[in-house]
Amino acid sequence: MTDEPTPRADPRTDPHVYGGRRPRSERTVGRDLLAAGFLAVILTALGFPFAMLWQAVTPRVEFVVVEGGWTSVETYPDGYIEGDLMFAGIGLVLGIVAAVLAWAGMRERRGPILLLGLVIGSVACQVVAWKIGANEWQAFWDAVERAPAGVHMWRPPSVLFVQLDPGAAWDALRVGEFTTALESLQLGALGVMALAATFTYTVCAGWSRRPSLRTDAPE
Numbered sequence: 201m202t203d204e205p206t207p208r209a210d211p212r213t214d215p216h217v218y219g220g221r222r223p224r225s226e227r228t229v230g231r232d233l234l235a236a237g238f239l240a241v242i243l244t245a246l247g248f249p250f251a252m253l254w255q256a257v258t259p260r261v262e263f264v265v266v267e268g269g270w271t272s273v274e275t276y277p278d279g280y281i282e283g284d285l286m287f288a289g290i291g292l293v294l295g296i297v298a299a300v301l302a303w304a305g306m307r308e309r310r311g312p313i314l315l316l317g318l319v320i321g322s323v324a325c326q327v328v329a330w331k332i333g334a335n336e337w338q339a340f341w342d343a344v345e346r347a348p349a350g351v352h353m354w355r356p357p358s359v360l361f362v363q364l365d366p367g368a369a370w371d372a373l374r375v376g377e378f379t380t381a382l383e384s385l386q387l388g389a390l391g392v393m394a395l396a397a398t399f400t401y402t403v404c405a406g407w408s409r410r411p412s413l414r415t416d417a418p419e
Contacts, residue, residue: 229313231309232309232311232313232314233313235306235309235313235314235317236309236313236314236316236317236318236320237317238317239302239306239314239317239318239321240317240318240320240321240324241321242321243298243318243321243322243324243325244321244324244325244328246294246325247324247325247326247327247328247329247332248328248329248332250290250291250294250325250326250328250329251328251329251330251332251333253290254283254286254287254290254329254333254357255332255333255336255356255357257286257290258279258282258283258286258287258357259278259279259282260279260354260355260356260357261274261279261280261354261355262274262352262353262354262355263344263352263353263354263355264350264351264352264353265344265347265348265349265350265351265352265353266349266350267349270344270353273352279355279357280360281360282357283333283357283358283359283360284359284360284361284388284389286357287326287329287330287333287357287359287389287392288389288392291322291325291326291389291390291392291393291396292392292393292396293396294322294325294393294396295322295392295393295394295395295396295397295400296396296397296400298318298321298322298393298397299318299396299397299398299399299400299401299404300400300404302314302318302397302401303400303401303404303405310405315398315401315402318394318397318398318401319394319397319398322393322394322396322397323387323390323391323393323394325393326389326390326391326392326393326394327364327390330359330362330364330390333356333357333358333359334358336356336358337355337356337358340353340355340356359388359389359390361388361389362386362387362388362389362390363386363388364386364387364390368380368381369381369382
């Protein structure tokens with residue numbers, strides 16, 4: 201009686217062999233939600249460097265303080281709209297990059313839940329940057345009011361075409377005024393990053409050969 205030879209492990213599928221495929225982690229809603237929440241928190245934190253970059257690259261409008269008020273040096277300064285354009289442009293690029301990195305770096309959690317975290321984090325990122333810009337804007341006008349006549353000051357960029365007031369929207373919903381509530385939730389440029397991230401992530405999913413979108417799943 202001869203002993204049968206022990207079959208050798210396939211290095212392509214055996215996780216105990218160096219270079220072999222890692223075992224597939226269990227797919228649960230809880231883990232997907234945790235990954236989506238982690239992604240949303242990271243993107244929200246990026247709102248601080250987003251605001252710094254936006255403030256640094258956007259041209260500022262020059263003002264001069266006069267008796268009883270202030271006026272801009274230029275008659276029709278382009279800086280009034282460049283703040284929105286630069287804000288939207290940075291959000292567009294960051295949304296594309298965030299979607300690609302989320303797709304490539306969180307392969308085991310790909311799916312609609314991760315996309316939801318990507319969208320929430322993208323909106324939160326731009327809201328944080330917008331709030332920082334609004335604080336700089338208010339500080340500028342406070343300084344203008346205290347400055348003597350003849351002083352030149354440069355107005356920081358601000359996102360003008362935004363109407364975001366969740367408190368007012370909630371009060372309108374409580375009395376059934378849905379149109380008024382929607383008017384208080386106009387994201388404007390604050391939604392560019394989320395739209396870019398959603399489009400990019402959806403394109404990546406459309407090119408995937410696997411129904412589950414996970415690279416360790418069979419085709």
